[in-house]
Amino acid sequence: MAGNLIDVTDLHVTYRTAGSDVLAVRGLNLTVGAGQSTGIVGESGSGKSTVAKALVGLVPPTSGSIRIDGDLVAGERAKGYHRSSRWKVQMIFQDPYGSLDPRQQPLDAVLEAIQHWRKLPRAQARTEALDLLKSVGITERQATSGLRALSGGQRQRISIARALAPSPQVLVADEPTSSLDQSAQAAILNLLRRIQAERGLSVIFISHDLGLVRYLTEDVIVMKDGFVVEQGPTDQVLHHPTQEYTQRLIASALA
Amino acid sequence: MTAAASAMSLPRSMARRFRLLPGSARAGVIIITAIVALGLLVPILSPYDLYEQVGKANAAPTFEHPFGLDSLGRDIVTRSFGAVRIDIVVAIVGVMIPLLIGTVVGGLAGTTDLRVVRGGVGLLVDGINAFPFLILALGVIAVIGTGAQAMIIAIAFTSWARYAKLARTRAAVLRDLDFVSALRLLGYSRARITVRHILPNCFSETVAYGVSDFTLVILTVAALSFLGAGVRPPEPEWGSMMADGRIYLQSAPWILVGPGIVLTITAFGVSLIGEALKDRSRG
Amino acid sequence: MAELPGAGLATAQAAAPGTDGQVVVDPRKPYLDVDHLQIGLQRDGLPLHIVDTVTVSLLPGASLGIVGESGSGKTMLCRSFTGTLGRYGVGITGGRLSIAGHDLTNAREKDWRPIRGRAVGYVPQSSLAGLNPVLTVETQLLEALGLGSRTLTKSQARIEARQLLDMVKIPRADAVLNERSHQLSGGMRQRVMIAAALALRPPLLVLDEPTTALDVTVQYEILVLIRQLREELGMGLILVSHDLAVVEFLCSQVMTMYAGATVEIGASENIRSRPRHPYTNALLHSRLGMAERGKDLVAIPGESPAVGAWPEGCRFWPRCSSAADACRSGAQPAPRLVDGHLTACIRAEDVT
Ligand SMILES: Nc1ncnc2c1ncn2[C@@H]1O[C@H](COP(=O)(O)OP(=O)(O)OP(=O)(O)O)[C@@H](O)[C@H]1O
Ligand SMILES: Nc1ncnc2c1ncn2[C@@H]1O[C@H](COP(=O)(O)OP(=O)(O)O)[C@@H](O)[C@H]1O
Ligand code: SF4
Ligand SMILES: [Mg+2]
Ligand SMILES: [Mg+2]
Numbered sequence: 001m002a003g004n005l006i007d008v009t010d011l012h013v014t015y016r017t018a019g020s021d022v023l024a025v026r027g028l029n030l031t032v033g034a035g036q037s038t039g040i041v042g043e044s045g046s047g048k049s050t051v052a053k054a055l056v057g058l059v060p061p062t063s064g065s066i067r068i069d070g071d072l073v074a075g076e077r078a079k080g081y082h083r084s085s086r087w088k089v090q091m092i093f094q095d096p097y098g099s100l101d102p103r104q105q106p107l108d109a110v111l112e113a114i115q116h117w118r119k120l121p122r123a124q125a126r127t128e129a130l131d132l133l134k135s136v137g138i139t140e141r142q143a144t145s146g147l148r149a150l151s152g153g154q155r156q157r158i159s160i161a162r163a164l165a166p167s168p169q170v171l172v173a174d175e176p177t178s179s180l181d182q183s184a185q186a187a188i189l190n191l192l193r194r195i196q197a198e199r200g201l202s203v204i205f206i207s208h209d210l211g212l213v214r215y216l217t218e219d220v221i222v223m224k225d226g227f228v229v230e231q232g233p234t235d236q237v238l239h240h241p242t243q244e245y246t247q248r249l250i251a252s253a254l255a
Numbered sequence: 256m257t258a259a260a261s262a263m264s265l266p267r268s269m270a271r272r273f274r275l276l277p278g279s280a281r282a283g284v285i286i287i288t289a290i291v292a293l294g295l296l297v298p299i300l301s302p303y304d305l306y307e308q309v310g311k312a313n314a315a316p317t318f319e320h321p322f323g324l325d326s327l328g329r330d331i332v333t334r335s336f337g338a339v340r341i342d343i344v345v346a347i348v349g350v351m352i353p354l355l356i357g358t359v360v361g362g363l364a365g366t367t368d369l370r371v372v373r374g375g376v377g378l379l380v381d382g383i384n385a386f387p388f389l390i391l392a393l394g395v396i397a398v399i400g401t402g403a404q405a406m407i408i409a410i411a412f413t414s415w416a417r418y419a420k421l422a423r424t425r426a427a428v429l430r431d432l433d434f435v436s437a438l439r440l441l442g443y444s445r446a447r448i449t450v451r452h453i454l455p456n457c458f459s460e461t462v463a464y465g466v467s468d469f470t471l472v473i474l475t476v477a478a479l480s481f482l483g484a485g486v487r488p489p490e491p492e493w494g495s496m497m498a499d500g501r502i503y504l505q506s507a508p509w510i511l512v513g514p515g516i517v518l519t520i521t522a523f524g525v526s527l528i529g530e531a532l533k534d535r536s537r538g
Numbered sequence: 539m540a541e542l543p544g545a546g547l548a549t550a551q552a553a554a555p556g557t558d559g560q561v562v563v564d565p566r567k568p569y570l571d572v573d574h575l576q577i578g579l580q581r582d583g584l585p586l587h588i589v590d591t592v593t594v595s596l597l598p599g600a601s602l603g604i605v606g607e608s609g610s611g612k613t614m615l616c617r618s619f620t621g622t623l624g625r626y627g628v629g630i631t632g633g634r635l636s637i638a639g640h641d642l643t644n645a646r647e648k649d650w651r652p653i654r655g656r657a658v659g660y661v662p663q664s665s666l667a668g669l670n671p672v673l674t675v676e677t678q679l680l681e682a683l684g685l686g687s688r689t690l691t692k693s694q695a696r697i698e699a700r701q702l703l704d705m706v707k708i709p710r711a712d713a714v715l716n717e718r719s720h721q722l723s724g725g726m727r728q729r730v731m732i733a734a735a736l737a738l739r740p741p742l743l744v745l746d747e748p749t750t751a752l753d754v755t756v757q758y759e760i761l762v763l764i765r766q767l768r769e770e771l772g773m774g775l776i777l778v779s780h781d782l783a784v785v786e787f788l789c790s791q792v793m794t795m796y797a798g799a800t801v802e803i804g805a806s807e808n809i810r811s812r813p814r815h816p817y818t819n820a821l822l823h824s825r826l827g828m829a830e831r832g833k834d835l836v837a838i839p840g841e842s843p844a845v846g847a848w849p850e851g852c853r854f855w856p857r858c859s860s861a862a863d864a865c866r867s868g869a870q871p872a873p874r875l876v877d878g879h880l881t882a883c884i885r886a887e888d889v890t
Binding site for chain 2: 053057089100166
C-alpha cells in the first residue's frame, strides 16, 4: 500500500527445534506510517522479539509478507534485504552489554558504520561520528576510551548512535531500557523521543511495560502466545481494553 | 593522518600502553626486555667465545667466570645468555605460528553454520588435544628428525589445537551476542564481521594464553633437548646445557644452575605479562 | 517507626530453630542496627570505599525499601547483612552492624553461621540464575532446611520442603519438587528462591531486586506473594529495587542511597509527597507514572560517579540542580532530621 513505511500482512514465524516446533508468531498485521510509533506489549515468550527480528530480517517468516518503504523484504518472491533497502531499518537490543563489540571503541563502531554507507574522507567521517555520538550524549573522551568503564545507559546510547549511522527510516527498539535503572531509563526514553521527532523516524517500541508504551507510542499491539490479542490506538486500548488479558496487564502495572 | 604521523604515534601509543599496565606486568616487560638485550649483546661483548674452550673443564665460579665453566671448559655466563637467541626465537615462532593458525581455524569453526566444518574441526582439535603433549612432539620429531626446526614444527603441530579449542568456544559465544546481529543489520558482510569483529575478540583470548604458553614452550624446548631430541649439542640452549649439567650434579652443580637461573628469570617475566593479559581478557 | 505489632513474631520466634543459633527477638529494640557502616576493600594498597556511610535501624517486623541507581552500593549493603561480602574480597571497614542483638561488625565465618538463614533470609540479586541447575528443587530446599546440621529426619524435612512450596503458592508442588531450575519459569524460580530463604523462618527477609528480570504480570504476582508472606509470618523485610513504585508497594519506610551513602530515610508516603533530598526528588520525577506523552521525562543529568571517584563535598553536587558553593567542599553531609525524615542535604529546606 502506498504511503505506509512498514506494511506487514499475516506474519507467521515458526522456530523448528529438535523437539517440537514453536509457533512464535501466529498472524500479525501491521502498518506504520512515516514518523509514527507503534508499541508491542506482552509477557515474556509472547513473541515480541520474534516480530522485531522478522521485521529487520534476522529471522525468516514462515508465511506472510513484509514491505518496507515499498520494497518487499519478506514473503513470496521477496528479495530480502539488499544494499538498497538494508539501511532503512535498524534495531536496538535489550542487553547493553552484548550489543557492542567488546574490543571496539565507540568511535570506531560508529565510524565503521558511517564509512560503510558513505564514501567520505576519514577526517570528515570522524567528525560526523563524533557529532552523532555527541548528539546521543557521549563525549569525545568516552568515545575514544574502552568500553569497560561505560555504564549500561551509556552503552545503549552508543548502540543508538551506531544504528543511526546509516540514517534509517525505521528504528525497532526491543526492550531497550529493561536492564537499566529508572533514571537511566528516563534519559534513554527522552533520547529516543527526541531523535524520533528530529529525524521523522518510525519507531517500533517493544516492552512488557505498559507505562513505557503508553508514554511513547500512538498505536499498540498486545500479544500473547504468538497471537495478537488486541490492537489499536494506544489510548483506546489502554483505557478501554476489550480483552481480559489486556485488562490483566493493565492491572499489574504499579502506580 | 599521514604515514609519518602514524609512524610517530606508534612508539607513543606503545609508551602509553606500557604506562597503563599494572605494576607486575610492567616488571615483566622490563625483565624480558633486559633478558633479550643481554641475550643479543652478551655473546658480542663477552670476552669469551660461545663455542671455544676458555679454561679448565668444570671449573668452579670465579670472578672472571661468575657461573663457572662447563664440561668442555666453556664460559657458562656467555652460553646461558647466548642461549636466549635460540630459545626465544623458538618460543616466539613456536607460539606465534600455532596461535595464529589455531585462532583462525577455531574462530572460523566456531562461527560457521556449516555442520561438516564444525564437526570436522572439532574432531581434529579434540583428537590432538586428547594426546599427551610430549608424546605427540616426540612422534613428530621421530618423523622429521631432530634440530631446532623440527622442534618448532613439533610444538606448532601440537599446540595449535589448544588455541583452536579456546577460539572456537569464544567464537561460539560471540556469534550469539546481539552485536553480531546489529552488525548484520548495518549491512556488513559475514566475512567482515568474522574477520574484523569476531576473530579479534578470539585473539584477545588466545594471546593471553599464548603468553603463558611461551613459558611452557621454553620449558618444552629445554625438556626435548634434555631428552636428546632438541637442539644439537654445540649450539647453546638451556635444556641441553642443563642436561649436560645433570651428569656433573655432584661435582659441578653450577653447570646446571647457570642456565637454570636465566631460564627461571625469563619464565617469571613472561608469566607476569601473561597474568595481566589474562585478567584483561576476562574484563 | 514501629509498624507491625509483635503478634506475628511469636511464630517467627518459635520456628527459629537450633540450640546454638538462638534468635532472640526483642520487640522494643531494633532487630537490625546499622551505624555509620563502611564497606570497602584494598586496591593497590589503598583503601577503597564502596559503601560510606549508611546508618539505619529496623524494628522487628518492620519493612525498609532501598532505592538508588546502579552502582550505589545496594547489593554490597545487603551482602553485609548476611556475611557474604568476603567472597568478593570486600569487608566491613568501619562503623557497626548488629542483628538480633549480635554485634557482627567483626564477625568471622563461624559467627555468621547461626545468623545466616536463621536470623536473616536472603534472596540475592539475579537469583533467577541462583538455583543450582543440576540439583532438584527438593535437594536444594533440603539443603536450605539444614538437613545434616539439624536434628531433622529426612522424611520430616521432605514434608517441610513440600510445605515451603505451598507457602510460596507454587502450583503442582509435588511435581516441582523433582524438577530442576531450567524446567521452571522465571517467576517459579523466584518463588523457589524465596521458599529456600524462608526455610528456617528468619524474622527478617532481605530481597535484592526480586522482580527486575520479570515481566509486569509476574512481578505483580511475586510482590503480592511477598506481601501475603509478611502478613502470615510477621517478618521484617528489606527490599532493594531501583523502582520506587515497587518499594512503595511493599515497604513503609524508604532509604535512598547515592554513591555509597544514605542520602534520605523516611516513611514511604512522606518521601513520595515531600522528598527532602534533591536526588530522591529527581528519582521520583523520573518515574513514568508522572509523565505525559509528548513531554520529556525528568532525567538526572550525567552519570553516577564510580567507586573511588566520588567528588569532594556532597557526592551528588555535579548532578544536583540545587547545588550551591557550600555543597562543593568538605565531607558528604551527614543526615539530619527535616520534615520528619532524615536527609543528607545541607539545603534540604529549599528543595522543591
Ligand atoms: N569486589 C569489588 N571490587 C571493586 N569494586 C566493587 C567490588 N564489588 C562491587 N564493587 C563496586 O561497588 C559499587 C556498588 O556495587 P553494588 O553491586 O552494591 O551496586 P548496586 O547498588 O547493587 O547496583 P545495581 O542496581 O546495579 O545492582 C559498584 O560501583 C561496584 O562496581
Ligand atoms: N531461536 C529460537 N529457537 C526456538 N524457539 C525460540 C527461539 N527464539 C524464541 N523462541 C521461542 O519463541 C517464543 C517467542 O519468543 P520471543 O519472541 O523471544 O518472545 P518475547 O520477546 O515476547 O519474550 C518463545 O516461546 C520462545 O521460547
Ligand atoms: S547538599 Fe547541595 S549538592 Fe548535595 S544534594 Fe543538597 S543541594 Fe544538592
Ligand atoms: Mg524479548
Ligand atoms: Mg545490586
